[in-house]
Amino acid sequence: MATWNELFERGESIARFPEREVQEFVSLLERRFTERPLRIWDLCCGAGRHTVAMAARGHEICASDIAAHGITLTEAQLSEFGLSARTAVADMTECPWPGATFHGVVSWDSLHHNTLENILTALHAVHKRLDVGGLLMVTLKSTRADSFGMGTEIEPGTFVQDSGREAGVPHHYFDESGIRAALDRWTLLALVELRSDYVERCPGFLDVNPFRYTAWGVLAEK
Ligand SMILES: C[S@@+](CC[C@H](N)C(=O)[O-])C[C@H]1O[C@@H](n2cnc3c(N)ncnc32)[C@H](O)[C@@H]1O
Numbered sequence: 677m678a679t680w681n682e683l684f685e686r687g688e689s690i691a692r693f694p695e696r697e698v699q700e701f702v703s704l705l706e707r708r709f710t711e712r713p714l715r716i717w718d719l720c721c722g723a724g725r726h727t728v729a730m731a732a733r734g735h736e737i738c739a740s741d742i743a744a745h746g747i748t749l750t751e752a753q754l755s756e757f758g759l760s761a762r763t764a765v766a767d768m769t770e771c772p773w774p775g776a777t778f779h780g781v782v783s784w785d786s787l788h789h790n791t792l793e794n795i796l797t798a799l800h801a802v803h804k805r806l807d808v809g810g811l812l813m814v815t816l817k818s819t820r821a822d823s824f825g826m827g828t829e830i831e832p833g834t835f836v837q838d839s840g841r842e843a844g845v846p847h848h849y850f851d852e853s854g855i856r857a858a859l860d861r862w863t864l865l866a867l868v869e870l871r872s873d874y875v876e877r878c879p880g881f882l883d884v885n886p887f888r889y890t891a892w893g894v895l896a897e898k
Contacts, residue, residue: 680743680789680845684723689841690749691722691785694729697893698782701813702730704895705780708809714779718761719802720768720786724750727761730782737761740772768798771805780811785891788817788848791834795848796858803861806898812862814894818869819851821889823882840882855892862896869893 683689705714714735718727721739727750731737739750744765754761766772768787781802787795795816802812817824819833827837834848850858855867870891878884 680722680741681745683841684743684745684749691725694725695784698726698784698813699729701780701782701811701895702733702735705811706733708811709779711779715777717771717776717778717781717802717805719781719783719798720789721750721763722746722786724753726782726784727763728753728757728759731759731761732757738764738773738776738778740764740766740768742767769794769801771801777805777807778810779807780813781806783812783814785815787814788850789845790848791831791846792848792858799858803898808898810898811865812894812896812898814896815870816855816892816894817847817849818890818892819849819854820869820871821849821891822872822874822877822885823847823889824849826882837882840880842882850892855894859894859896862898864894864896866895867892 716730716735716737718737718739721727721741723746724739727737727739731754739761741747747763747765751763762773764772768790787798827835829835834846836846837843870888870893872888872890
């Protein structure tokens with residue numbers, strides 16, 4: 677069973693370029709808050725593509741991930757570009773910087789890698805650390821995602837795949853009511869299902885598919 681740390685050590689599942697939506701999110705925070713630098717938490721930062729992109733815009737970035745090798749890659753990229761950020765190996769259920777507060781938190785393609793209870797704990801930890809009016813941008817797998825139902829269901833809606841790139845990694849899938857319940861303490865500014873409707877799928881599709889899976893895009897305010 678591969679852990680994220682092992683995937684990163686093998687050079688697998690490393691996304692290199694920032695998502696356009698994350699850049700838009702930073703622009704939105706820049707319009708919303710006059711304080712500079714903005715304080716932004718990249719929760720489950722992976723190999724650091726968004727940490728680097730946001731630090732390059734002059735903001736104070738905190739980046740955490742459970743995979744130590746992800747943090748090593750993040751630090752290497754930061755130093756390559758002459759940038760800095762606070763980094764920590766930490767589980768998504770905790771904020772590893774005592775007393776830190778944020779204008780924004782971004783968690784791209786990550787929080788669904790857990791049981792529902794832990795995802796809710798993570799969302800609670802984010803809520804506690806956001807300034808009032810602060811924003812969360814998160815993507816979460818939809819029950820309409822390509823891999824929904826694959827592997828072993830370890831609790832309702834949470835599957836661990838038995839084979840492929842992400843064998844051993846849990847995925848929780850949200851339907852609309854599930855996502856609304858998970859975010860019930862937030863003001864939803866946008867809840868978007870980012871749809872991919874596959875017409876053809878080869879055997880071993882998940883290992884070759886370069887396109888997005890169907891996910892919820894959430895922009896929420898504290
Ligand atoms: C698909 S990657 C996305 C990384 C990054 N957000 C990006 O967009 O490039 C998922 C990330 O979630 C992290 N992750 C998975 N489970 C975690 C947990 N329990 N606590 C913290 N990070 C976790 C993995 O280590 C991995 O870096």
